[in-house]
Amino acid sequence: MSAPISKATAPHNVWGGVCDGWCLVNQPGLSVIEERVPAGIAEVRHYHKLARQFFYVLTGEATLEVEGVEHTLPAGSGLEVAPGERHRFMNKGAVVVTFLVISAPTTVGDRFDA
Numbered sequence: 001m002s003a004p005i006s007k008a009t010a011p012h013n014v015w016g017g018v019c020d021g022w023c024l025v026n027q028p029g030l031s032v033i034e035e036r037v038p039a040g041i042a043e044v045r046h047y048h049k050l051a052r053q054f055f056y057v058l059t060g061e062a063t064l065e066v067e068g069v070e071h072t073l074p075a076g077s078g079l080e081v082a083p084g085e086r087h088r089f090m091n092k093g094a095v096v097v098t099f100l101v102i103s104a105p106t107t108v109g110d111r112f113d114a
Contacts, residue, residue, distance in 0.1 A: 042090035060097035
């Protein structure tokens with residue numbers, strides 16, 4: 001049965017030693033994660049064979065590099081990344097970025113370093 005979820009009740013993980021993720025939805029066909037990335041942090045460039053993703057910035061300004069092209073995403077904007085597209089999320093700014101990453105299907109077992 002469905003129940004409300006929040007960062008306070010969602011499973012939490014730390015990645016890259018300093019970034020936070022709260023798994024708000026974790027189903028085989030859909031994943032929704034709220035993430036927090038401090039200033040100056042970037043993830044490893046990677047791709048997914050199956051998952052289509054949508055990155056939506058809640059606070060701060062992010063840079064999402066997709067296939068060698070950097071896109072600046074201010075709060076209130078997002079970008080879709082298709083399966084197979086090599087990409088990485090970066091916080092080039094001076095403040096924390098929070099964002100949602102929505103993946104269909106889930107990226108569990110479907111992440112490959114580029």
